[in-house]
Amino acid sequence: MAATVEMNKCTACGECVSTCPLDAIVIGNEPNKASVDAGTCCECGACVDVCPVSAIEL
Ligand code: SF4
Ligand code: SF4
Incomplete structure (x- = not known):
């Protein structure tokens, strides 16, 4: 399963966008x-680790 963003938690800070090695997040x-x-997501988990509000899950 690709990473998914929990909309009500995301603050659109952009940390995950700049962290994703495959540019899979916009x-x-x-x-x-x-x-x-x-x-595009390869399920590396980098975005999960970097999100300051834990809005991303794998
Ligand atoms: S950082 Fe990794 S897990 Fe997150 S969207 Fe990009 S490829 Fe998928
Ligand atoms: S790092 Fe988390 S809060 Fe920031 S844009 Fe990505 S999902 Fe949203």
């Missing part, structure tokens, strides 16, 4: 939250 406008491209 911050959207509507909603202004991070989202993961499931087809």
Whole structure:
């Protein structure tokens, strides 16, 4: 399973975007939250570790 973002926790800080080695995460406008491209994510877990509000799960 690819990483998933819990929308109500994400503050759109961008930490996961700059951490993902595959550029699989983008911050959207509507909603202004991070989202993961499931087809690109390699499940490395880096975004899970870096998220300051624990909004990402694998
Ligand atoms: S688990 Fe790894 S590859 Fe997948 S979105 Fe997070 S940082 Fe990117
Ligand atoms: S690191 Fe966490 S809070 Fe920041 S944009 Fe990513 S999912 Fe949202």
